[in-house]
Amino acid sequence: QKEVEQDPGPLSVPEGAIVSLNCTYSNSAFQYFMWYRQYSRKGPELLMYTYSSGNKEDGRFTAQVDKSSKYISLFIRDSQPSDSATYLCASEMDSSYKLIFGSGTRLLVRP
Amino acid sequence: DTAVSQTPKYLVTQMGNDKSIKCEQNLGHDTMYWYKQDSKKFLKIMFSYNNKELIINETVPNRFSPKSPDKAHLNLHINSLELGDSAVYFCASSQEGSSGKLETQYFGPGTRLLVL
Numbered sequence: 150q151k152e153v154e155q156d157p158g159p160l161s162v163p164e165g166a167i168v169s170l171n172c173t174y175s176n177s178a179f180q181y182f183m184w185y186r187q188y189s190r191k192g193p194e195l196l197m198y199t200y201s202s203g204n205k206e207d208g209r210f211t212a213q214v215d216k217s218s219k220y221i222s223l224f225i226r227d228s229q230p231s232d233s234a235t236y237l238c239a240s241e242m243d244s245s246y247k248l249i250f251g252s253g254t255r256l257l258v259r260p
Numbered sequence: 261d262t263a264v265s266q267t268p269k270y271l272v273t274q275m276g277n278d279k280s281i282k283c284e285q286n287l288g289h290d291t292m293y294w295y296k297q298d299s300k301k302f303l304k305i306m307f308s309y310n311n312k313e314l315i316i317n318e319t320v321p322n323r324f325s326p327k328s329p330d331k332a333h334l335n336l337h338i339n340s341l342e343l344g345d346s347a348v349y350f351c352a353s354s355q356e357g358s359s360g361k362l363e364t365q366y367f368g369p370g371t372r373l374l375v376l
Contacts, residue, residue, distance in 0.1 A: 157300070192264070192350055192367030193303065235301055246291060246308050246354070247316055248365060253301040 152176050153240055155251030163259050168225040172238035172251045175219065179240035179249075182214045184223045187235045187253065196236075197223070228258045263287050264368035266351050272374045273341055280337045281371045283351030291315075292334035293352040293365065294326060303350070309334055341375045348372050 155172045162168055170184075181200055185193035199205045202216040213222040221238050235253040264285045273279055285292065293316075294306045308316035309328040323339045334351060348370045354363040 187301075190370075192352075192369050194367065195364050198364075237301075237303060246293075246310070246363070247305055249305075250303040253303075255301075 151252075152249045153238060153251040155238055155254055157252055157254060159255040159257055161257045161259060162228055164228060164230060166228050166258070168223075168228050168232070168256060168258075170223040170225075170236050170238075170254050170256070172221040173219055174221065174240050174249075176240070176242070176249070177216075177219075178242045180243045181241040182212070182221050183239040183241070183248070184210075184212055184221075185237040185239060185250075187237060189234075193237055225256075228256075230258045230260050232256060233258050264351055264353055264366050266349075266368040266371050268371060269369065270372050270374075272376065274376055275341055275343060277341050278337070278339045279341060279373075280335055281349055281351075281373075283334045283336070283368060285332055285351075285353040285366070285368075287353055287355075287366060289353040289355045289366075290331060291354045291363065292328065292331075293354075294334065294336050295350040295352060295367075297348040297350060297370070299347070307334075307336075343375050346373055346375045 153174045183198040184196045186196045187193040197212045205212045209226045211224040235255045237253045238251040239248045267282045291310045293308045297303045306320045307326040312328045325337045328334045351368040352365040354365045
């Protein structure tokens, strides 16, 4: 069993839709929870992170972590074609330097 | 003004050859990493160096040898290349953080390795 599990998709939505991306994890010691966005043929770039449980909002993006159920979510409001990319969730123990990634969900936002 | 750069971008080679990939960061970070991303987009850490010292060494075949000549550079040498080594290799760097503070990792553009 992988430490971080993610549905690979692809997920196809019309422009303007609300997108929900999800991951589960198994290691209770994880403290940081991140979402990376990766465009085709590019390196991953950090979108958002949360420390421990809770919500974090940044523009159209909201990240949620529920440590009791070991569930990580990313919501994208008013999705745009430019949001089309692979979204990778990742987790890390405190100061471990070691990111554990999910396998990524490919998102396609249709104009 | 690329933050994390890698060379080459593409590498096509025959099985059994030895090859190197180079990484440089100009962010002044203390820690550098090598990741491997397979055809299913699964990204897995291989090595990490902090101030030129190896701190993470995952279960990677010893045909893979990282070398950090200084804090800004981390190279990856691969001996006796195999078909299964075909993947995208990403370099990343981060600043050493303190407890409770995430050390954001910045990724390079990747090196696409194809072993024939």
